[in-house]
Amino acid sequence: MKIRNRFKAIAIIAWFTVVSGCTKSFDEVNTDPDALPDVPPTNMLANVIRNTGEQFGGDVDGYGTFAGYIVKIQYLDYMAGLVPTNNTYGNRWYACYYNNTQLKDLLAKTAEGAEAYKNTRLVARLWQCYMWQYLTDGWRDVPYTEALKGGEDEGGILKAKYDKQEDIYPAIMDSLKVVADEMAAGFGTDYVGDGDLIYKNDNEDVEKEMKQWQRFCNSLRLRMAMRVSGVAPDLAKSTIEEIATNPDKYPFIDVNADNCYLYWPGAAPYYExxxxxxxxxxxxxxxxxxxxxxxxxxxxxxxxxxxxxxxxxxxxxxxxxxxxxxxxxxxxxxxxxxxxxxxKNAAGFTPFFKSCESYYIMAEAAMLGYNVSISAQEAYEKAVNLSMEDNGISASAAAAYLADKGKWNNTKERIWWDEWVALFKNNFEAWALYRRTGIPSTNYPSKGSIYGNAHNDQPFRLPYPNNEYLYNKENLNVPLSEVSDYVWGKQMWWDTRTGVK
Structure with missing residues (x-):
């Protein structure tokens, strides 16, 4: 089934859900038609994945500019949009919490039949972790332990405290580890179905579908582990070595066919x-x-x-x-x-994880002395070839590059520069790579910045949304005390660069 048919199928199912609610019962007629209490879990999952792609895959000049890829050439960017009242970044903050609220609801609705929905629940929990990782890598300290607990049975917390990134990161990694171990112990029998907009296959092959999700889970663990390698080396080393030395138990994305890409239908309103x-x-x-x-x-x-x-x-x-x-x-x-x-492709893709990233991570891990069962050079060259293949570059052109200007030189900088090139379109991750490594070293903030010479670097974070200032200011004031001009000030926990301001 083509991706456009998956989107269409979700819409049709949702329509029938509404229509099937028609009844002669006065009580049911007066039930809120927007509540849809019986929305299939697969529809809920599809909504979250689509929303993720729209919100985080739609960025062009924001993260793309922070990463050093893209600039505005007609309406020039002077960084005036980095304010709380700009809903561009605020909408992405809300999307993280909205998506995790939806996934939490999905898990609650399937709790009684957990075994029958085992695979759907595994994917939902995995995507929750991805949303939390995105959130904290964007804003650093965020509401986490008290988030999504507004219900009376959960404490009625409407103004959640902010947790430190130093505490959030290990917690997310622990949650991913639990999901990874459950997947390693065995999948369920349920086919995730039309809600799986990424790995659904025509043959409804449950094993194939879930194996690909398993690879994304462990790849996300690799990404997070390498990100904290400079501040939590023991956690990084143990996580990466566990995955690299147990590929059967913890497979990761190692070929382009398993890339975590959301392909769009290419018809209104679902354009890439x-x-x-x-x-x-x-x-x-x-x-x-x-x-x-x-x-x-x-x-x-x-x-x-x-x-x-x-x-x-x-x-x-x-x-x-x-x-x-x-x-x-x-x-x-x-x-x-x-x-x-x-x-230029209306039916193009939004990338969440590329196979080449796994091997850039392995190459850097080898340079750090981790046991990853592959040399730094082998991993680097594997990463480059995967990136070239993904970009439609011939094997001969890739070989020529590796023999000349892209030749391995036994430095982490060689890995980082090439990884930066390879991450194009996954701009958020490229921005994170820059904040962690300082590559590209030629990067610079807007020459015409409204902040003048107050800052010599691209933003360290995203601006907290305006509603947090309006409705949660007391809690927001804690991290805000270390923020300068909305997006600078205290760096990410894992950003150990010096001399940037």
């Missing part, structure tokens, strides 16, 4: 978010150009992936533009725009 943002009819919106940081590096290293991530300018050259320049380019068409592979 970058396409929806970047096109008006058949015309490309001319406000998103490639950053000089990205293009200059790709040209310097003669990286063949440049043909995938970027289009040539109108004169046939690849050319980036300065972030926050004083004036727009005289001719916007003389700046490279985002590559067609990533923006």
């Amino acid at each position: 978010p970058w396409y929806a943002t970047g096109y008006t009819g058949d015309s490309r919106v001319n406000n998103f150009g490639m950053s000089d940081i990205f293009i200059d590096y790709l040209k310097e290293t003669e990286d063949p992936r440049i043909a995938s991530v970027a289009n040539t300018a109108s004169d046939g050259e690849y050319r980036g533009y300065e972030n926050g320049a004083k004036n727009p380019p005289p001719v916007v068409a003389r700046i490279s725009w985002i590559g067609d592979r990533y923006m």
Whole structure:
């Protein structure tokens, strides 16, 4: 079944759910028709995955600019949007809590038949962890232990306290470990169904579907472990070694066929978010150009992936533009725009995890002396080849790159630079990589920033949403005391860089 049919199936099921509620009973007629108490769990899961893709996959110039990939070339970005009243980031904050509320409801509704819904529940719990990871990596300290406890039976907590990222991260990793161990012990018999917008297969093969979710679970554990390797080395080492040395028990995403990608239907209203943002009819919106940081590096290293991530300018050259320049380019068409592979396909994809990331992590782990059953060079070259393949680059071009400008040089910097290139479109993760490693070292904030010279770096975090200022200010004041100009100040727990402000 094609992805567009999955979305269509969800809509049809939801419609029948409403229609089947029609009855001659006065009490039932007067039941809130929007409540839908019997929505199938698979529909709830589909709604969450779709919402995740729309909210977090729709970013172009926000995280893309923070990561050094993309800049605005018509309506220049001077960082004025990094304020609480800008709903762009606030909506993503709410999406994390909304999605986890929906998943919590799903788990509650399937609790009595837990064994019959075992696989659906495993995926739901896994996605909860993913939402928490996204939330804390975006804002650092957030409501966690008291979050989603507004019901009277849970304490009626309407103003949740903020937990420190130092406490949240290990807790999420513990939850992922529990899910990973349950998956390793055996899957259920239920087919997740149309709600699985990522790994559903035409043959309704339960084992195949759940094996792919299992790989995503362990890949997410690898990502989080490496992120904290500089501040919690024992936790990072034990987690990565457990996965790397037990591939049968803890498989991870190691081929592109298992990438955690959400493919969109390509029909209204379900267009791939970058396409929806970047096109008006058949015309490309001319406000998103490639950053000089990205293009200059790709040209310097003669990286063949440049043909995938970027289009040539109108004169046939690849050319980036300065972030926050004083004036727009005289001719916007003389700046490279985002590559067609990533923006021109209405039925394109939103990436959540790429197989190459697993091997960049393994390469770095090997450099740290972890036992990962593969050398740093082997893992690095494997990662590069997977990224090239995913971008449609020929094996010969990939080999030429690895023999020349992309050649292994036994440094972590070599890994980080290439990983940064490979993460394109998963911009949030590329921004996290930059905050952890300082790569790309050529990155810089908007030249025309409204904050002047007060800050020499891209944002450390996202702005807390306005409603937190309005309705939870007492609790918000705790982390806010260490925040400067909404998005700077105290760095992420795992961000150990110095000299940035």
